[in-house]
Amino acid sequence: MxxxxxxxxxxxxxxxxxxxxxxxxxxxxxxxxxxxxxxxxxxxxxxxDRGALITAAAHAYLSGLADLAATAIRDEEDPWSTLCRFLRECAEMRLGALAAAIEPTLHADIRSDPALTEVRGRIAEQVEDMTARARESGTLRAEVTARDIATLMTLQVFVFPGESYVETARRTMDIVLDGLRAR
CATH class of the missing domain: 1.10.10.60 (Homeodomain-like)
Structure with missing residues (x-):
C-alpha cells in the first residue's frame, strides 16, 4: 500500500x-x-461498506489494546503497577464507550474472524498474566479474576459538564484500584 x-x-x-x-x-x-x-x-x-469499516476499526482497537497491555507489562517494574497502568489507560482511552458501540454489532464476527480471534486471544492471555502476577505478588485481592479485570477495562466514566474527562477517569480508577488492592 x-x-x-x-x-x-x-x-x-x-x-x-x-x-x-x-x-x-x-x-x-x-x-x-x-x-x-x-x-x-x-x-x-x-x-x-459499513461492516468492513466496523471490522477494521475493531481490529485496530483490539490491536492497540494488545499493544497497550504489552507496553505496560514491559515497562512497569512490578505486577501491581502494570495492572494499574493498564486499567488507567483503558479508562483514559474511553475503551468502554468504543467496546459498547462495536461489540454488539460484531459479536459473532469478533468470535469467528481469525484475525480478530487471534488478537482477542492475545489480550486475554495478557490480562490473565497481569492478573495472576498481581495476585501472586500479594497486591491484588485473591478473589479478583481476569474476567473481573476484563470487565473493568471497559468501565465507562460519566463526566459532569465542564469537568475534565481525564481527571474524572483518573479519580474513578484510583477508587476502583483501591478496592482491588489486597489489604
Whole structure:
C-alpha cells in the first residue's frame, strides 16, 4: 500500500473509532470521512461498506489494546503497577464507550474472524498474566479474576459538564484500584 493510501486508511480508522465512541456505529459514513479529513469516495475505496469499516476499526482497537497491555507489562517494574497502568489507560482511552458501540454489532464476527480471534486471544492471555502476577505478588485481592479485570477495562466514566474527562477517569480508577488492592 502506498504511503498516502496507508495514511488515509489510518486516519479513517482513527476517526471511526472516535466517532463510534461518541455516536455509535450507525453514524453516517460522511461524518467519519469528514472527521478523517478525506472524501467519502476515499473512505469507500478503503472500506467498501459499513461492516468492513466496523471490522477494521475493531481490529485496530483490539490491536492497540494488545499493544497497550504489552507496553505496560514491559515497562512497569512490578505486577501491581502494570495492572494499574493498564486499567488507567483503558479508562483514559474511553475503551468502554468504543467496546459498547462495536461489540454488539460484531459479536459473532469478533468470535469467528481469525484475525480478530487471534488478537482477542492475545489480550486475554495478557490480562490473565497481569492478573495472576498481581495476585501472586500479594497486591491484588485473591478473589479478583481476569474476567473481573476484563470487565473493568471497559468501565465507562460519566463526566459532569465542564469537568475534565481525564481527571474524572483518573479519580474513578484510583477508587476502583483501591478496592482491588489486597489489604
Amino acid at each position: 502506498r504511503a498516502d493510501a496507508r495514511s488515509n486508511r489510518d486516519q479513517i480508522l482513527a476517526a471511526a473509532q472516535v466517532v463510534f465512541q461518541e455516536q455509535g456505529v450507525e453514524v453516517s459514513m460522511k461524518e467519519i470521512a469528514d472527521r478523517a479529513g478525506v472524501g467519502v469516495g476515499t473512505l469507500y475505496r478503503r472500506f467498501p
